Each structure stands twice: as structure tokens, then as C-alpha cells.
Amino acid sequence: MAKDDTPPPHAAPDWTIPQDWQSYSRQEHDMWDRLFARQADMLPGRVVPEFMEGLEVLRMTKQGIPDFDELNERLTKATGWQVVAVPGLVPDEMFFEHLANRCFVAGRFIRTPEQFDYLQEPDIFHDVFGHVPLLVHPVYADYMQAYGEGGLRAARLGMIKELARLYWYTVEFGLVRDGAALKLYGAGIVSSYGESLFALDDPSPHRIAFDLQRVMRTNYRIDDYQQNYFVIDSFEDLLRQTRDADFGPIYEQLRDLPPVEVADLLPSDMVLHKGTQAYAKAKAAA
Template structure:
């Protein structure tokens, strides 16, 4: 999501651009393959099973950066979604409009080897490896469309910030119960080798049961690993809570209250793991 008003030169009015797959270099493809192999080796025991199923259904283990035309044939068959290339972050309403119409916007550039473990602006590895496998899961695919529709309403009500927090703590950095275990599903985690370890294993972060209103009030970090992770019970429950809830009254309650700082636990939280917050404290010093 971003805020500039008009599309850059070469982009269509909806901010899409050709992927121009032929322009990727051998080094670009090699970097994708390196990151893919690293994540594919460590994720099977950590990620929600639907993610690995999505990689298989979409045949994403084929070497090299995926060609969106080929990827979209399989994705469209699975859930009616498509991936469209954009030049970078797009304005909020354009982003929501694409999601509401089952189009996922993805940056076409790939990070440099120096940015292997962290970059602030999402690249094609984050967007495609991180997000697209779950778009092959029918319930998660419906959640993403419902989120886009909700975003268009939130824009009219001046509540985009609250809805952005929901996206951050579910689609980007969400955890899910899988039997007695916690598993990863957020794209910001699954596309990051180091955060895939941190989010489940490290004693620092709080892991808190998902509550829609609580999440909409919760600030987040963009400069380091998260201090809180919110845990959903299932994609069905996530879709039900967000699609069936009357968000109008929730927005009004959120609008009138202070945001909750990162790293804070509330007496009303369902605390799955109370973190030490050790990493955040050491970073602050």
C-alpha cells in the first residue's frame, strides 16, 4: 500500500505494468532459486500445511522467477485469482480495488544479494513466494477478496489505518493453530529465513489470541521483527470474523481510543506466550 496519486510513466491507470519476464538476468533467477531452496527446506515443519499445498498446486518449485502468465493459469483455475505486476507500492484504494477483484499486486523487481534477509519494500520474492501459495486455498482466497472489499469501505470512512493493522497482523505476520502447535502463515514471515525462526522459537515476542478489535488498535513495527504475533484458530474463523462482523461499530470504538503500543499486553488478551521482549530492549540500547 502507498499514497502517491497518479501512476508512474509506463503504468496503466490501475498501476499495473508488464512483468517483462524476459528481462530477468541469470543472476536474478539464481537469487530466487537460492531463497526458494532455503525456505522450502525449513518451512515444511513450520508453515501451515495449506502453504506447502499451494506451492505444489501452483508448481512453484520450477527453477527461476515464476512467469506470471504461467502462474496465473494455475492460480486462476484453483481460485479465480491472478497476480499482476506493479512498479512498487500502490495507493491504498488501488490496492483494495485489485484485491476486491481477485487480483494480487506484486512488485516485479528482485532484491540484491546484500538484501537477502531484509528489505523494507516488498520485492517479487516476498510478494510471490510469500503471498501467492495461500491464494490457492479457497478460504484464504475469499478472505483476501473480503479484505479488499472492506478496504474500499474503510477508505470512505477514514479508517484505513485500522484496516492496515489487520492486514499487517494477519496476511503479513499472522500465526495459526495447527493441532497443538503454532504455525506460520503470514507472508512477511514465510518469505524471511530469520523471521521464520524468530516468530515460532524466540522467547522475545508475545503470541496473543486473535481479536479483531484488539488487532485494529495495535501498532506494529516496520524496522525489525514483530514484538507481538496474533494467532488465529483457522482460516474459516478469520474469514467469518471479518466478513460477518459489522465493522462500522468496531471502527467507531477504535476511532475513539488510543492505539496500543507494540509489546503491550492487556488484561483482556488471550496470552498464548508472554514474551520477554528481550530483542526489542536490546535493539533500543
């Protein structure tokens, strides 16, 4: 996240900018439609049903890049959340502050054709298609707000890095149990065609039952598919373990524990699938 705390000149003091929806080009709307069609065909049965419901409720099935004003009418009615545009990454505390106020910050730019399959910085497709549908779900909506409040506390305690890992392994790359099967809910997965297949079906990554303290110790990679996914039981359970817990004592324990490296397994892990790590090994050898 951005280091400097002053917003760029064209942004408001809270870092928001107008979406300026009218200025998107035909090509930019087409890019959204191509990305949308590919994900909407593949995700049913893989993603949690609440995600597909969110797309419907928000009428995101309509063509073109969503107009935030239109989207917000429905979203606010559902759970009191809204989406606002920002120029790029915002400072941590600004990000938390927005979440605590049920405000989700999103980039307004869309990827170029060369970035169709993978890009590292979040564009509007990742931010809006990936994150916004689940904000219609009341329990998930509460989790995101509580996370923002937790972030403001973590900032005071010097524990942002630990709390950021929780965001990474839930909001961005989380899986949830569905009977004997697993389903996707993390925005980083569901906005990526390749990772939506990889996270559920590939033998390479570890799939480990969610353990709050373990997750907050675990490093992550931002440059390629994840080597670990953590599996929650349900959104209700995630909310109970986070919003309804005092992280103070957990942070105190974390201060004395070393981080866990990507792909390392611990004796205490409840491993649902022990990954071969073949994908990451092949990449490292190449």
C-alpha cells in the first residue's frame, strides 16, 4: 500500500476520485464484457452461490463496466455498503477507515488486452467483479466492516502486517467448505480464470483448514498462484472467530512466533489436501 499519506492533487482528502463513467471507451467496456463472460460461464458450481446471487441482485449481468452510482443504489439498499473510486493503492489507515464505514475502494482503470490473463495491480475487474458481489451477503458485509475496524486497531498496535495476512487468505484467496467439496469466495481467485481452476482442482497447492493464528503468521506471494489456500467452515464461523474475538492476546503471542514460509506445513495443521507443489517447483526451475 502507498507510503505517502497525502492524496494526489486530483483526489479528495479521503483519496476518492469520481469514477467518470461516461469517459470509458468502447474498448474498455468490451474488455469488461470479455472478462465477465469467461468468469460467469465458469464460476457457477465453483464459487459460493451467494456470489452468483450478488451478481444478480446488483444487476452486474448487464453489459459494460458498471456505473458506480447505479451499482450503489442496489448495494446500499442491500447492506448499506457502497463502492467508491480511488486512483490506486491508498494508505493502510485510509483503507481501513473506508471499510469501517462500509465503503469499498476500487480502482477505476481496466487492464489492457496484454493483461487479459494476469496482472499484479488490482484493476476495476478485480475490485468490482471480484469483491463487490459478496458485499450483498449480510454476514460477509459485516465481516468486511469489522475487518476495517480491526485494521484501525492493528495500526495502533503495530500489527498491520499480521492482519493483512488475514485479508489475503480470506478476502483475497479464501476457500470455504461445502459438505465434502470446496468452493471459492476470495476475490483474487474469482476474478482470475486460471486461479479459479487451479485453486479448486490442481494437485499442487496445500489446502489447509482455517486457523486464525496460523494464517496471521503465514507469508504470501503476490506474483503467481498461491501455494496455500485456507478453508473456512462458513462466513458465520469466520465472523465469529474474528469480529467476536479480542485480537489483543493473539497479537501478543504472534510477537514471539516466527512467520511461516509459503508452502511450509506445521504439525498442528489440519491439512485437507497436501499439495505436491509441482506448479511452483516447475516455475522455480524454469
